[in-house]
Amino acid sequence: QAQLVESGGGLVHAGESLRLSCAVSVASFDFFAFGWFRQAPGKEREGVSCIGGDGSISDYADTVKGRFTMSRDNIKKMVYLQMTALKPEDTAVYFCATDHHSVCINPTKMNWSGEGTQVTVSS
Numbered sequence: 001q002a003q004l005v006e007s008g009g010g011l012v013h014a015g016e017s018l019r020l021s022c023a024v025s026v027a028s029f030d031f032f033a034f035g036w037f038r039q040a041p042g043k044e045r046e047g048v049s050c051i052g053g054d055g056s057i058s059d060y061a062d063t064v065k066g067r068f069t070m071s072r073d074n075i076k077k078m079v080y081l082q083m084t085a086l087k088p089e090d091t092a093v094y095f096c097a098t099d100h101h102s103v104c105i106n107p108t109k110m111n112w113s114g115e116g117t118q119v120t121v122s123s
Contacts, residue, residue, distance in 0.1 A: 002026035002112045004096045009117030016086055020117060022079040022096030032100055034072060034079040035107025038092035039116075045108040048094070049081065053102030060106055063089070086121045093118050 003025040012018055026032065035050035037060075047060035049070045059065050069082045079096055094117055097110035 002032075002098050002100070004098065004112065004114035006094065006096045006114045006117040009094060009119045011120045011122065012086055014087055014121055014123050016121075017082070017084045018086065018119060020081040020083065020094055020096075020119070022081075022114065024077045024079060024096075024098070026077075026098070026100075029077045030074045031102050032098050033102055033104045034070075034096065034098045035104065035110055036070065036079075036081045036094055036096055037107040037113075038090075038094045038119075040089075040092040043092075045095075046092075047106040047108045050104035050107055051079065052104045056104070058104040083119070086119075088121045088123045091119060091121050 005023045008020040033052045036048040039045045050058045051070045071080045095113045097107045097113035099110035
């Protein structure tokens with residue numbers, strides 16, 4: 001089982017940047033894939049991005065391609081989501097997730113996730 005704690009959310013203006021962090025407590029961190037998904041009010045969960053155990057990245061939301069980048073630090077057991085050129089439609093609660101596999105799947109289907117961090121983008 002994994003424990004994930006997200007941080008770094010906040011209120012920003014359109015065009016600004018944020019970096020979300022996810023502190024992970026799990027054995028064999030290096031092996032697993034991690035992902036980010038988001039949920040806006042009244043909408044379904046949307047997969048954003050995933051980074052595999054080999055460091056390969058899969059993007060799931062066309063609207064964030066070229067603006068959001070995932071990374072991981074295997075020594076610190078941290079996962080990050082760098083978000084640039086933020087738009088009001090990026091407003092959502094962002095969740096970090098994993099499911100103990102090394103290959104990426106849509107993060108909305110991963111078994112474990114944290115409590116989330118709120119990102120609000122004003123126009």
